[in-house]
Amino acid sequence: xxxxxxxxxxxxxxxxxxxxxxxxxxxxxxxxxxxxxxxxxxxxxxxxxxxxxxxxxxxxxxxxxxxxxxxxxxxxxxxxxxxxxxxxxxxxxxxxxxxxxxxxxxxxxxxxx
Amino acid sequence: xxxxxxxxxxxxxxxxxxxxxxxxxxxxxxxxxxxxxxxxxxxxxxxxxxxxxxxxxxxxxxxxxxxxxxxxxxxxxxxxxxxxxxxxxxxxxxxxxxxxxxxxxxxxxxx
Numbered sequence: 313x314x315x316x317x318x319x320x321x322x323x324x325x326x327x328x329x330x331x332x333x334x335x336x337x338x339x340x341x342x343x344x345x346x347x348x349x350x351x352x353x354x355x356x357x358x359x360x361x362x363x364x365x366x367x368x369x370x371x372x373x374x375x376x377x378x379x380x381x382x383x384x385x386x387x388x389x390x391x392x393x394x395x396x397x398x399x400x401x402x403x404x405x406x407x408x409x410x411x412x413x414x415x416x417x418x419x420x421x422x423x424x425x
Numbered sequence: 426x427x428x429x430x431x432x433x434x435x436x437x438x439x440x441x442x443x444x445x446x447x448x449x450x451x452x453x454x455x456x457x458x459x460x461x462x463x464x465x466x467x468x469x470x471x472x473x474x475x476x477x478x479x480x481x482x483x484x485x486x487x488x489x490x491x492x493x494x495x496x497x498x499x500x501x502x503x504x505x506x507x508x509x510x511x512x513x514x515x516x517x518x519x520x521x522x523x524x525x526x527x528x529x530x531x532x533x534x535x536x
Contacts, residue, residue, distance in 0.1 A: 355515065
């Protein structure tokens with residue numbers, strides 16, 4: 313069965329702290345995507361990781377991909393309230409990039425002042 | 426630049442009524458198009474995808490159908506809605522099977 317599992321599913325943290333969200337997947341895809349969703353809103357693309365060892369950073373967020381371990385991480389540095397949202401990782405259903413994505417359950421991040 | 430439009434934003438429909446949700450993409454040609462559904466508090470599930478006019482693939486058995494009458498138009502339909510069809514429906518497009526770009530979504534409540 314194709315699976316994408318995120319942990320934790322819920323994360324409450326203080327402003328200024330660091331934390332990592334993990335995404336494990338079972339497909340043979342070599343690409344992984346991170347999205348952000350604000351409450352009641354659509355998904356916003358954050359990162360596209362295209363190969364093993366890929367690392368991308370945008371502001372306080374940094375994503376990495378290890379295709380051999382089938383693991384991606386989303387690291388949050390010095391969290392601020394504006395980062396409060398639900399974060400999803402997603403992978404293609406199969407190698408060869410069909411564009412059909414399987415999503416993790418999402419990690420809801422709550423940053424407290 | 427490319428944009429994706431999805432409507433309506435919110436819909437409340439009685440059980441047994443028909444459904445039609447529409448999605449259009451501007452600024453690109455022959456995009457791959459997708460319908461996803463997000464049940465309350467859960468991740469997204471791919472329902473349908475299309476690589477061209479009239480070409481629809483269904484990913485899960487369900488009470489819904491999809492059609493692509495024009496290159497940049499994707500429609501999600503149902504003849505008779507069920508309570509379990511409630512959810513947040515998102516249309517997406519993708520260039521060359523890369524990342525998906527999502528519309529604003531339709532929140533459907535079946536009552």
